[in-house]
Each structure stands twice: as structure tokens, then as C-alpha cells.
Amino acid sequence: MIEGPATLRALMADLGPRWATDLRGNSQQVKEAYAPLLAAAPKGGVTVTRDIAYGPHARHRLDLFRPLDARRAPVMAFVHGGAFVRGDKRTSTDIYDNVLYWFAHQGFVGANIEYRLAPEAPYPGGALDVDQAMEWLHARVAEHGGDPRRVFLAGHSAGGTHVAGYAFDPALRSGPCRASAIALVSARLEADQSSANPNAPGVRAYFGDDASRYAQRSPMRLADRSHALPVFIAMAEFENPLLDVYSLAFAHRLAAVSGRAPRVVQMRGHNHMSIVAHFNSGEDALGREMIDFFGAVPESV
Numbered sequence: 001m002i003e004g005p006a007t008l009r010a011l012m013a014d015l016g017p018r019w020a021t022d023l024r025g026n027s028q029q030v031k032e033a034y035a036p037l038l039a040a041a042p043k044g045g046v047t048v049t050r051d052i053a054y055g056p057h058a059r060h061r062l063d064l065f066r067p068l069d070a071r072r073a074p075v076m077a078f079v080h081g082g083a084f085v086r087g088d089k090r091t092s093t094d095i096y097d098n099v100l101y102w103f104a105h106q107g108f109v110g111a112n113i114e115y116r117l118a119p120e121a122p123y124p125g126g127a128l129d130v131d132q133a134m135e136w137l138h139a140r141v142a143e144h145g146g147d148p149r150r151v152f153l154a155g156h157s158a159g160g161t162h163v164a165g166y167a168f169d170p171a172l173r174s175g176p177c178r179a180s181a182i183a184l185v186s187a188r189l190e191a192d193q194s195s196a197n198p199n200a201p202g203v204r205a206y207f208g209d210d211a212s213r214y215a216q217r218s219p220m221r222l223a224d225r226s227h228a229l230p231v232f233i234a235m236a237e238f239e240n241p242l243l244d245v246y247s248l249a250f251a252h253r254l255a256a257v258s259g260r261a262p263r264v265v266q267m268r269g270h271n272h273m274s275i276v277a278h279f280n281s282g283e284d285a286l287g288r289e290m291i292d293f294f295g296a297v298p299e300s301v
Contacts, residue, residue, distance in 0.1 A: 002269040003283035008033050012269055019238040019271045023198050030273040031092050037281040038094035046104040048097075049144070054136035055129065057116055062133055063089060065100040065110035070145025074152065074294065076103040077111040077137060077179075079130060081157025081186070083202035089114040096156075098280040102287055105280075109146035111137055115162065118206035123217050126158065126206070127165030127172040134166065134178040152294045153179035156276050157240075158202070160187020161219055167229060168222035181230035181297045183290055186239060186272050189219045189246040196241040220246065223253030232293045233264045234286060238271040265289050 002012045011033050015026050049064045067073065080087050080096050089096060089112040100110030115121075115129035130153075138148045155163030165172050167182050191207045191214035193200050207217050215221060231254055235247045247264070255261040267275050267286055279287060 002274070002278075003285075004037060004278075004281060008037070009269075012271070012274060016238040016269065016271060020198070020241050023240060023272070026271070027273040030271065030277055031095060034098075034274070034277040034281055035092065035094065038098050038277075041094070041098065041101065041280040041282075042105065043101055046101060052136075054113075055132040057129075059088075059114050059116050060129065060132060061089070061114045062136070063097075063100070063112040064141075064144050065097075065104040065112070066144050066146075067104050067107060067109070070107075070109050072142070072147040073107055073109045073145055074150040075111060075137060075141055075146040075148075076100065076108040077113060077134065077151055077153045079113050079115065079153070079155040079159030079163050081155075081159045082117070083199040084118045084126070084158045084161075084206035085202045086117065087158070094280075095277055099154075099276055102280040102284070106287070106291055108152075109141060109144055111141070115159075118202070122205070123207050124165055124169075124172050126162035127169070130155075130162045130166040131173045135174060138178045148178070149299055150180050150297075151178055152181050152183065152290075152297075154183035154185060154290070155187060156185045157243075157272065158188055158206070160184040161189070163187070164189060164219035164222060168219065168225045177229065179229070180299075181232065181294055183232040183234065183293075184247070184250075185234045186236055186243055186275050187219070187233075187247065188243060189250045190214075190242070191218045192242065194242060199240065220250055220253070223250050224257045230293070230297050231262045232290060233262055234275065234289075235264075235266055236270040236272055236275045237266060237268050240272045243272070263289070263293050
């Protein structure tokens with residue numbers, strides 16, 4: 001359940017049941033509600049290096065968050081959301097920095113990844129950018145105290161789409177998957193033009209005008225290619241329409257292939273934005289679940 005001041009809990013309880021009626025407006029309210037908590041959150045002991053180029057485009061940039069004593073530390077690479085057509089690695093002063101600060105305080109080197117947007121970079125541009133960023137981390141993160149054999153990759157919303165495409169489709173990578181495990185947080189795992197989807201224009205901008213190609217381009221088709229890659233799935237109680245349904249369908253397909261259910265967490269009381277906005281705010285249930293999950297993953301060769 002939501003932790004924090006009574007005013008924050010009351011707002012989240014009020015927004016939850018009506019979340020889908022105004023995604024942009026309600027999302028902004030969540031950012032504003034968490035802003036004072038994140039502004040006051042601990043940030044010491046972490047060196048932040050901004051706008052490191054991992055490719056030629058202006059949006060091929062990442063920020064690194066290094067604990068001062070990092071030596072071969074595990075790496076958390078994070079890919080933001082934005083309905084494919086908007087968003088960046090700092091959607092506000094502290095979001096999504098808050099995710100990487102929290103992981104850095106747990107001993108991870110954090111990488112906050114920005115990527116090209118649609119319609120300039122339609123499918124599979126996002127996954128290809130994740131590939132470039134992961135190749136950069138594999139080659140260079142040791143210089144910043146990180147362990148390239150333990151890179152964990154998380155994506156929120158559209159970022160989760162790109163993470164799943166990169167991880168499961170070899171055609172969207174330049175080499176092997178460099179992630180030891182992935183976390184899909186409120187991810188869009190099925191492209192649709194449903195009347196229930198307020199972000200249908202963004203889906204169309206990224207996946208194209210021909211909806212008959214969506215099934216072939218969606219991460220959902222890739223679940224049977226997961227093989228041994230550990231997958232963590234998180235969703236909010238109050239999601240953008242159908243994203244929780246798609247998360248459960250994806251988890252079911254993973255289970256059918258492996259014979260074992262992946263770890264699935266529903267964050268009660270949270271919505272599509274607060275599921276990431278709450279990191280480094282004093283609430284750490286989801287972060288602890290993720291670290292416990294990553295801790296059980298064998299070290300890559």
C-alpha cells in the first residue's frame with residue numbers, strides 16, 4: 001500500500017478509481033505530489049555524470065549514478081516511458097532520477113537511458129536504441145565501478161516495450177542480450193488501437209498505421225522466446241487501460257514456456273505513474289522485491 005504523508009495517501013486513493021479518465025492530468029498531479037518528498041530525499045554519496053553519449057543521435061544519452069565506493073557493483077539500467085512519442089530520462093526535476101538514486105544507495109551503479117521517439121524513430125527504433133545503450137554499458141561500465149556481468153535492465157511503460165523487444169528478439173540486437181535479467185514495470189506488452197486505450201495515437205506513431213502488423217511487432221509474441229532469461233513483472237493496481245491485463249497475459253505465456261511462473265507484483269494503491277514516482281520517497285517495497293529478485297540471478301559469464 002501507499003506509504004507517505006496523509007495528504008499523499010488521500011490523493012492516491014482519490015485518483016486511483018478515476019486514473020484512466022485523465023492520464024496526462026492525473027499523472028501531473030502525481031508528479032507534483034511526490035515532488036517535495038523527492039526533493040528532500042537523500043542524494044549524497046552518489047556521483048552523477050550527465051548526458052553521456054552512447055550513440056550519434058542527440059537523444060542517445062544516458063546519465064550514470066555511481067556510489068562513491070562502487071567496485072564491480074551490479075548495474076541497474078532504466079528505460080523511461082512516455083507513450084512512445086514523449087518523455088525523457090528526466091521527466092521532472094527528480095523523476096526518473098529518483099529510481100537510479102534509490103538503486104545507487106543500495107549499491108548499484110545506475111544508468112538512466114534516453115532514446116529516440118516516434119514518429120522520428122518508429123518500430124523498432126526504441127529497442128535498437130536500448131541495444132546501443134546496453135552495448136555501451138557492457139564495454140564501458142567497468143570504468144565507472146560497474147560489473148558488466150551483472151547488468152539488470154528495467155523499463156517503464158513504453159520503455160518496457162523497448163526492453164522486452166531488445167531482450168527477446170535477436171533481430172533487434174547487434175549481439176547477445178547483455179542483460180542478466182529484466183524488469184517490466186507497467187509495460188505495454190501488446191500494441192492495440194482499442195477504444196479503451198487513450199494512448200492509441202502513440203501506439204500508432206510507433207508501431208505504424210497498419211494494425212494488422214501489431215501482433216507480429218508486439219512483445220507479447222516474444223514470450224515463448226524468453227528461454228532462461230529471468231523476468232520480473234510489476235504492475236499498478238490502477239493502470240493505464242489494459243496494461244495490467246497484458247502483463248498477466250505475458251506472465252502466463254512465460255509460465256507456459258518455462259513451466260514456472262515468473263515473479264509478478266501488483267502494487268496496491270499505486271497507479272501507472274506512482275509505481276515509479278515513489279522510488280526514493282521513503283517507500284521501498286517494490287525496490288526491495290526487485291533487489292531480492294536480482295540477487296537470485298546467477299552471475300553471467
